[in-house]
Amino acid sequence: MRVRVKYSKQGLMKFIGHLDMMRYFQKALRRAGIDVVYTEGLSPHMSMSFALPLGVGMTSDSEYVDVDLVRDLPGSEIVRRLNISAPEGIHFTDARRIQTGKAHKGMTLAARADYTLRLKRPVRAASCASGILMEDTWTISWKQEFLDWLKQPQILVMKKGKKTEKEIDIRPLIYEAYFTGPDAAQGEESQGGDLHLGLGAGLDRNIRPELVMQAFAEQTGRTYDPFLFEINRDEVYADKGNDAAHDFISLIDLGEIIAGDNPASGVFGG
Amino acid sequence: METRLALPEEILLSVEKPERYLGNEVNAVHKDPAHVQIRFVMCFPDVYEIGMSHLGIQILYDMFNARPDTWCERVYSPWTDLDKIMRKERIPLFALESQQPVRNFDFLGITLQYELCYVNILQILDLSGIPLHAADRLYKKGYEPGSQREQDGSGTDSVSRTNPLSGGKMEPEKELLLGEGAPIVIGGGPCAYNPEPIAAFFDLFYIGEGETVYDELLDLYRSCKEKGVSRKEFLRRAASIEGIYCPMFYHPSYHEDGTLKSFSPAEEGIPRRIKKQVVKDLNLSPFITKPLVPFMQVTQDRVVLEVQRGCIRGCRFCQAGMIYRPTRTKSLETLKREADQLLAASGQEEISLSSLSTSDHPELEGLVTYLIEQYGRTKNINISLPSLRIDAFSLDVMSKVQDVKKSSLTFAPEGGSQRMRNVINKGLTEEDILRGAEQAFLGGWSKVKLYFMLGQPTETEEDRRQIARLAEKIAELYYDTVPKEKRSGRCMITISTSFFVPKPFTPFQWATMFTPEDYLTFAHTVNEEVKASLNHKSMRYNWHEAYVTVLEGLLARGDRRVSAAIESAYRKGALFDAWTEHWDWKRWTEAMEETGTDLFFYTRRQRGEEELFPWDFIDAGPSKGFLLDEWHKALEEQVTPNCHLKCSSCGAAKFGCGVCFNQEDGRPLLRAKTGQVYHYPVESCNPVPGAWKAEPGQIPGAQNQEHGS
Numbered sequence: 001m002r003v004r005v006k007y008s009k010q011g012l013m014k015f016i017g018h019l020d021m022m023r024y025f026q027k028a029l030r031r032a033g034i035d036v037v038y039t040e041g042l043s044p045h046m047s048m049s050f051a052l053p054l055g056v057g058m059t060s061d062s063e064y065v066d067v068d069l070v071r072d073l074p075g076s077e078i079v080r081r082l083n084i085s086a087p088e089g090i091h092f093t094d095a096r097r098i099q100t101g102k103a104h105k106g107m108t109l110a111a112r113a114d115y116t117l118r119l120k121r122p123v124r125a126a127s128c129a130s131g132i133l134m135e136d137t138w139t140i141s142w143k144q145e146f147l148d149w150l151k152q153p154q155i156l157v158m159k160k161g162k163k164t165e166k167e168i169d170i171r172p173l174i175y176e177a178y179f180t181g182p183d184a185a186q187g188e189e190s191q192g193g194d195l196h197l198g199l200g201a202g203l204d205r206n207i208r209p210e211l212v213m214q215a216f217a218e219q220t221g222r223t224y225d226p227f228l229f230e231i232n233r234d235e236v237y238a239d240k241g242n243d244a245a246h247d248f249i250s251l252i253d254l255g256e257i258i259a260g261d262n263p264a265s266g267v268f269g270g
Numbered sequence: 271m272e273t274r275l276a277l278p279e280e281i282l283l284s285v286e287k288p289e290r291y292l293g294n295e296v297n298a299v300h301k302d303p304a305h306v307q308i309r310f311v312m313c314f315p316d317v318y319e320i321g322m323s324h325l326g327i328q329i330l331y332d333m334f335n336a337r338p339d340t341w342c343e344r345v346y347s348p349w350t351d352l353d354k355i356m357r358k359e360r361i362p363l364f365a366l367e368s369q370q371p372v373r374n375f376d377f378l379g380i381t382l383q384y385e386l387c388y389v390n391i392l393q394i395l396d397l398s399g400i401p402l403h404a405a406d407r408l409y410k411k412g413y414e415p416g417s418q419r420e421q422d423g424s425g426t427d428s429v430s431r432t433n434p435l436s437g438g439k440m441e442p443e444k445e446l447l448l449g450e451g452a453p454i455v456i457g458g459g460p461c462a463y464n465p466e467p468i469a470a471f472f473d474l475f476y477i478g479e480g481e482t483v484y485d486e487l488l489d490l491y492r493s494c495k496e497k498g499v500s501r502k503e504f505l506r507r508a509a510s511i512e513g514i515y516c517p518m519f520y521h522p523s524y525h526e527d528g529t530l531k532s533f534s535p536a537e538e539g540i541p542r543r544i545k546k547q548v549v550k551d552l553n554l555s556p557f558i559t560k561p562l563v564p565f566m567q568v569t570q571d572r573v574v575l576e577v578q579r580g581c582i583r584g585c586r587f588c589q590a591g592m593i594y595r596p597t598r599t600k601s602l603e604t605l606k607r608e609a610d611q612l613l614a615a616s617g618q619e620e621i622s623l624s625s626l627s628t629s630d631h632p633e634l635e636g637l638v639t640y641l642i643e644q645y646g647r648t649k650n651i652n653i654s655l656p657s658l659r660i661d662a663f664s665l666d667v668m669s670k671v672q673d674v675k676k677s678s679l680t681f682a683p684e685g686g687s688q689r690m691r692n693v694i695n696k697g698l699t700e701e702d703i704l705r706g707a708e709q710a711f712l713g714g715w716s717k718v719k720l721y722f723m724l725g726q727p728t729e730t731e732e733d734r735r736q737i738a739r740l741a742e743k744i745a746e747l748y749y750d751t752v753p754k755e756k757r758s759g760r761c762m763i764t765i766s767t768s769f770f771v772p773k774p775f776t777p778f779q780w781a782t783m784f785t786p787e788d789y790l791t792f793a794h795t796v797n798e799e800v801k802a803s804l805n806h807k808s809m810r811y812n813w814h815e816a817y818v819t820v821l822e823g824l825l826a827r828g829d830r831r832v833s834a835a836i837e838s839a840y841r842k843g844a845l846f847d848a849w850t851e852h853w854d855w856k857r858w859t860e861a862m863e864e865t866g867t868d869l870f871f872y873t874r875r876q877r878g879e880e881e882l883f884p885w886d887f888i889d890a891g892p893s894k895g896f897l898l899d900e901w902h903k904a905l906e907e908q909v910t911p912n913c914h915l916k917c918s919s920c921g922a923a924k925f926g927c928g929v930c931f932n933q934e935d936g937r938p939l940l941r942a943k944t945g946q947v948y949h950y951p952v953e954s955c956n957p958v959p960g961a962w963k964a965e966p967g968q969i970p971g972a973q974n975q976e977h978g979s
Contacts, residue, residue, distance in 0.1 A: 012275070015288040020565040027296070027563055027617030030649075038650050057283050085617070087296050227280050 001069045003078065004106060004255045006094040008061045009054065013089035018053040024090075025065060032081035035070035051106030051251055052113060052201055052236055055208065057226070060233035064106045064251050066098060074260020096255025106251050111239035112175055113201040115209045116194050117229040137222040143179050143193065149216055150177055157215040159207075170215065173200030173207050175246065198248075201236060276364035276371075277352075285351045289566040290318035293343070293366025296563040297615065299331070300367055301341040307492055308340040310377040311365040311453070314347075315390035316848065321346040322562065323570030325624065326459065327381055330480050333556040340488060343367040347390045348397065350845065350852065356397055357416035363397035372398040373412050376491065378453040380472075382461035385825035386818065386848040388468055392419075392840040395471065400452040402837065404473045404518055408502050409443040411451045419841055448504045449495045462515075463546075463593050464774040464885040467828035467836060469517035473505055477513050477888055478547030479579075481555045486511055509540050513547035515888070516540075522830055522884070528871055530829060530882045545889045546593070550927040552579060553604045561616045572620035572654065573612040577605060577637070581626035582913035582929055584920075585684070586695045586904050587726065589773035590626055595891045595920060596928030597913060602633040606640055613645065620652040621645070629659040630914070638667050646671060660706030665713050678717030678764070679710045685729075686722060686737030692907045693728050695777075695900070700740065707744050711751045716761045718744060723770040724792040724813070727781045727904060734792055738799035738809075741765050745805035765811045767796060769819040773826050774885040775892065777900030783823045783873040789816035817855040821847070823873040824862075829884040832872070834865040891922035 009021075016024070026046050029036050038044040051064035069078075078095040086092065098104055119138060149155075155171040174197065181193030199207050209231050217224035238254060241247030275282070275292075282288040303309070312331060314321030321327070327344065334342035343365035348356060356363065362371040372378060378400070380391055395402050396419050399412040457465060458476040465475045476484070487508060494504040502518075509516035519540045523531045535542060549555045561573055580597035581590065600608070609621060621641065628634060638653070645651035653671040658664040660679060668677070681703055685691040688700060707718060722737050741763045748761035769789045772781040784792075793813040800811045824832065838861035846852040862869055877883075879898060886894065896919065903910060910918055913929045923930035931937065 012292050012294045015282055015292060016565045017289075020289065020567075023567070024296075024565055026619065030613075030617035030619070031296075031615070032617075033614075035649075044650055056288075057279075085296060087294050087298075088300075089294065227283060 001072045001258075002098050002100045002104075003067055003069055003073075003075075003095050003258070004098045004251065005065050005067060005078065005082070005092060006252050007063050007065075007082075007090060007092045008059075009063050009090060010059045010061075011089035013087070014057055014059045017056045018050070021054075021063075022048075022050065028082055028085060029067070031085040032078075034073065034078060034081060037068035037070055049105055049107050052110045052206075054233060055210075058231045058233060062233060062235045062250070062252075064236060066106050068100075072258070075258040077260055094252050094255075095258070096252060097258045098255045104254075106236070107203075109238035109251065109254070110202040110236050111200070111205070112198055112237040112246075112248050114176070114234040114237075115197045115199065116232045116234055117197065117209055117213065118194055118231075119229055120227065137217075138228075142220075142222070143195075145220055146195070146216055147177065147179075149220060150174060155215060155219075157211060159211065170207050170212060172243075173205055174212065175199065175248075196234075274369060276369040277361065281352070281355055285355070286349060287318075287566060289564070290346065290349065291352070291366065293369065295565065296617075297560040298367055298562060299335045299342070299560075301335075303341065303368065303370075306339055306341040307495075308337075308377070308488055309365075309375040310334055310340055310342040310379060310488075311345050311372055311375045312342055312379045312381070313345045313394055314381050314383070315387045315394055316347055316846070317349055318346040318564075319566070319568040322564050322568040324381065324383065325574050325576060326480065328558050328561060329556065330379070330484070331562070332558050332560065333481065333484070334488075336556070337485070337488065339492065341368075345372055345394070347387075347393060347846070353393065353397070353845065357419075360415050360417075362399055362415040363394065373400055373452060375453040376449065376495075377488075378455045380455065380457050382457050382459040382465075382468075384848065385461055385467075385822050388825055388836050389840045389844040389847055391468065391471060392837065393845055395455070396840075398452075400455065403470055404455065405470070407452045407455075407473065408445055408500075411446065419843075421841075445500045445502055448491070448499055448501050451501060454491070454501075454504075460589060460593060461826075463589070463888060463890055464826065464828070465515065465517065466522075466830045466884040467825050467832040469830055470833040470837075472517060474508055475515040475517070476547070477515055477544050477890075479549050480547075481549045482547040483511055483513050487514060506537070506540075512545055515544045517830075520887070528868070529878075530884055533882065533884070533887050543887055543889050546891060546925075548596075548891075548925040548927065549579070549598070550925070552576075552598050552600045557608050557611075559611060559615065561612055561618075563616050563618065570622070571618075572622050572652075573616050573618045574622050574624045575605065575609050575612060576600070576624050577628060577631050577634070578625045580928065582630055583627055583697060584695055584900075584910055584912060584918070586693070586777040586900055587684070587723065587770060587772075588626075589776050592775050592892050592897075592920075593890045594626070595922035596925060596930045597630070598928035599631055599633075602636045602640075605633070605637050609637075609641060609645075613651065619650065620654055622654040622656065624656070626657065627659070628655060628657050629661075629664060635663065638671075642670055660703075660710060662709060665706075665709050669713055677715070678719050678762075679707075679715050680719040680721065681706065682721040683740065684721065684723050685726065685733065686735070686740055687733045689907055690726065690729060690733045690736070692909050693904050694723075694726060695904070695910055697909065697912060700743075703740070704743060704747060707747055708751050711748050711761070716748065716752075716758065717764070718761070719764045719766065720744075722765065722767045724767045724796070725784050725789055725819075726770045727778060728907075729792075731795055734795045735799045737765060737767070737796050738803055738811075741800065741809050742803040742805055745803075745808045748808070749805075760808045763805075763809045765796070765800065765809060766813070767793060767811075768814040769816060771819055771822045771826055774883065775888075775890045775897070777897050777904055779827070779883065779897065780877050780879065780901050782876055783820065785874070786816035786820050789819060815850070815853075818847070818853060820869065820873055821855075821858055824867075824869060827883075828872055832867060835861045835867040838865050891920065891925060893921035896920040 036046045039047055048065055048067040054060050054063060075095040079092045082092040102108055152171065154169045156167050157170055158165055159168050176198030178196050179193050180196065197209055197212065199209060210226060213229060214224050236251050237248035238251060239246050240249055277291060312327050314324055314327055331342050334340050345363060345365050362373060364371055392402055397415050399415045401407045401410045401412065402418055454473045456474040456476055457472045458480055462475045462477055490507060491504065494507065505516050505518060508514050509519055519536050520533060521536045522533045525531045578597060578599040580594040582597045583591055585591050613621060625631065641653050646653055655668065660681060683691060683698055683703055684696050685694055691698060720741060724734060745761060745763050772778045772783065797811055800806055800809050803809060839857050842857040842861060844857045900910060
């Protein structure tokens with residue numbers, strides 16, 4: 001049975017990198033006594049794949065891993081067992097059956113990810129080594145300016161690959177952008193508030209929220225450093241539509257609820 | 271419960287591997303500080319990846335946290351990048367779990383696994399803001415984090431610098447009460463068997479295995495703190511607990527030639543001798559129920575199952591083989607239970623059997639069969655078997671648990687010639703090695719690693735050349751044994767040599783060392799012979815750093831006066847000496863020069879057989895008479911049988927357990943040498959009164975065996 005497991009990664013866990021999360025998850029499955037199918041070959045390893053790696057420093061409510069189980073288990077039971085030994089910051093929230101085959105893997109399907117960004121205050125320099133307090137160029141007006149900036153038909157940025165660096169237009173990959181939180185009229189407070197971004201994700205159209213914010217900062221004369229925003233990933237979606245008419249559906253909703261003998265202990269609202 | 275971080279996110283995300291500093295590993299213990307009375311922080315003074323791989327800390331971590339009144343946390347040496355930031359920003363060193371400053375703890379326990387970490391101990395104390403000298407801690411609460419390295423050595427605590435253990439008589443300040451100042455700094459582990467070079471920095475040392483008297487010490491601490499006694503009074507009382515050594519209450523005096531004249535308690539009621547602590551039955555001692563599982567990859571990325579303690583072999587260079595006597599084994603039932611528990615609670619994909627010589631465990635076959643059937647076949651758990659003797663059984667086992675093509679087989683003959691192997695009492699003959707290699711080649715292995723030591727007592731150039739010749743014989747054996755069509759290219763024989771460092775409590779504690787230049791000449795001889803070998807293309811040769819060896823020698827057999835050189839080297843920036851990229855010999859030569867530390871005296875001088883050694887006040891089991899006997903036998907190239915074959919009356923039987931006793935009827939297996947008198951300075955090394963009965967002039971160990979019969 002192939003299962004899609006959803007979990008959140010908060011608090012201290014944001015410092016744990018993707019490779020270490022893969023190691024963590026293998027051990028977590030063993031602690032939970034959930035037998036996983038191993039690949040054939042000289043060095044067998046657990047058959048599992050993560051939908052979308054999360055950068056170090058980011059938190060998330062929606063991390064996905066697809067894994068092949070030896071025996072069928074109710075989703076609620078998978079979640080319950082994994083949560084027993086989960087450290088502070090990791091919380092398993094759902095587990096559903098998905099179809100096998102490469103086309104159904106979260107990794108293949110991921111097309112959009114939503115993020116919430118919060119400006120840290122006071123805005124300060126990244127490395128304490130430099131010790132310089134950054135000039136606050138992120139005044140009240142940045143929110144409106146950001147929305148205006150998005151009205152451009154195209155936004156060209158240099159995107160670094162593993163070997164190459166090329167100019168791409170990120171505007172079509174920004175599906176959604178809006179602010180919530182304190183109203184602009186409320187003075188000093190208004191510098192804050194949450195920026196919600198829906199961005200392209202997956203193998204060939206992935207853009208990181210930092211890339212968008214850095215481009216905005218550079219193109220509008222603001223200072224930028226990687227620690228400027230607290231960033232949370234809210235959800236990851238597949239696109240059941242096409243580029244002309246997107247139809248985003250969250251990766252968990254593509255799965256089928258696995259009912260068990262004892263759904264009462266589950267996460268489906270009991 | 272959300273933990274507040276000691277380091278701002280900006281720092282964590284700018285240093286290498288922030289996971290080292292979080293304390294959120296699976297199975298890490300978190301308690302409410304309001305509900306515990308004792309805060310203990312356990313330290314391994316090296317980087318996280320090394321420290322997290324250490325079994326001893328895990329055992330004590332579990333054991334301490336089982337006490338409802340105690341919260342035990344961990345701390346490791348901050349890596350050099352964070353070290354710089356912490357000094358600059360004056361951030362105090364913090365315990366990982368609570369992220370609270372180490373300085374506010376009740377105990378700082380430091381495990382001493384190798385001498386090269388000594389400067390890192392000073393880093394830990396300094397970054398914590400704890401006064402470096404135990405004597406200062408009686409009066410001074412602390413300093414700004416990281417500020418003590420910058421002090422020039424004169425100034426406020428100059429009194430203790432010239433006389434580090436003055437006991438504070440000249441200090442005008444008021445004695446601190448227990449709990450008012452710095453944590454009690456306590457050391458333990460193998461290097462605590464000669465604590466003297468670092469005695470000035472420690473309040474207490476725990477000599478022996480941690481499972482025995484720590485509870486007593488913690489209980490004493492609680493009651494002393496409640497009664498409001500002074501720090502010094504607590505230390506005085508702690509010094510009476512068996513196995514606890516409080517350096518502050520002992521005075522050394524020296525002969526004109528610099529050797530130790532006497533070493534005695536400075537006060538009435540302080541024991542003259544410290545008896546090593548031993549767990550009598552490993553089946554009943556605490557074991558790890560919840561192993562810590564780090565997120566990042568650490569050196570020992572697996573669960574470690576300790577199968578036995580001690581070693582029956584008696585190699586004369588080996589400190590572990592002497593100080594962990596007597597050999598004690600865990601039963602098959604215990605081992606199965608612990609393996610199940612460790613794997614279930616950790617989820618690790620590998621289990622490693624640990625001991626000094628796993629092949630000597632009587633139930634190894636049963637255990638390996640159990641692990642393969644229970645975990646290897648069905649659950650894809652790897653089984654790793656270090657320190658196995660190569661024979662038909664072990665090759666069969668290894669072919670089941672390893673990928674033969676990828677793995678290599680390791681032999682540790684330690685000496686190149688049979689003569690040398692007799693000197694060191696390594697019960698391994700050339701025939702054993704060649705037979706093992708032949709079986710391995712037939713079993714499909716083609717990679718062999720050979721370990722040797724250079725610079726051992728009586729070693730000649732011919733002995734060194736024999737190393738390469740043994741490798742040549744093994745290479746030839748491969749081409750004779752394995753037919754051409756079955757070979758996958760050449761065989762690869764990797765020869766590694768380290769330079770021998772004499773350690774306390776070994777028969778070689780009387781041995782002399784050499785200069786770094788000599789060591790390199792030794793290595794060049796081997797290299798020359800390797801290159802001249804017929805099959806030199808199938809061989810590779812590596813040798814160890816020569817200068818590090820000499821430093822290790824200084825620290826291993828040093829006395830109290832060596833602490834000045836350690837402190838000076840630290841002030842000059844020495845840190846992570848065990849790491850090639852951070853190691854700098856120049857700092858140490860300067861430090862030795864400035865403090866008048868004579869390297870020749872500690873490393874190359876011929877020590878007299880009657881000389882009182884700085885560590886002689888510790889009773890580690892094997893008596894000095896036994897060790898001296900073994901030293902003589904080494905020089906005569908005589909072999910001593912192992913503990914299974916014949917008891918050599920080393921003295922370890924006084925602990926009343928293990929291999930020294932008949933498994934059926936529990937009677938001691940003694941062959942005490944009566945009537946033999948050693949010129950042994952009994953005056954300064956009397957046993958603790960009441961610990962066991964011994965009469966002057968007799969070997970305490972042998973006497974005790976008679977007593978026990």
